[in-house]
Amino acid sequence: MYRSVSFFIGALLIVLGAGIFVFSFLGLEFAALLVFAGLGFAVAWWHWRFYGFLVPGAVLVGLGCGFGFYLNTDYGIKAISLGTGVGLFLLWGVSIWTSGANMWNWWPLLPGVLLVFLGLVDSGFSRWWPLLVVLAGVAVLLSRRRRIGNFDDWDILR
Secondary structure (H helix, E strand, O other): OOOOHHHHHHHHHHHHHHHHHHHHOOOOHHHHHHHHHHHHHHHHHHHHOOHHHHHHHHHHHHHHHHHHHHHHOOOOOHHHHHHHHHHHHHHHHHHHHHHOOOOOOOOOHHHHHHHHHHHHOOOOOOOOHHHHHHHHHHHHHHHHHHHHOOHHHOOOOO
């Protein structure tokens, strides 16, 4: 396959225009624009393997899906926050999948968890979210125990 910049940009413009045209009949032009622009960045990342394309790609896909969800449901503005958070989880998953475990790959989880949390608050989830904090604490304690060996070696308890 011929992989030049002009071929890539031409194919991207064709897919972007066709996608927005199809979604315009559903009233989702802006959401489709965000999703297809994000997919364009994702294809550019796949083509050149430059991480700088993956970040806006995942964020735009998540933001576009959240915006489309916002327009078609009664979930409200929280759908945009939820969609963007899921896009950041997508970024983390793809970066782990393609580059393996790396200490720098965890950064999308911080804003992703915050945005998903803000999207879920006040939606029936608000009563039960403290249990997730408890489970996170248990997971941290168990992972520390597994690394150290037993509870007698913990410096924090002395």
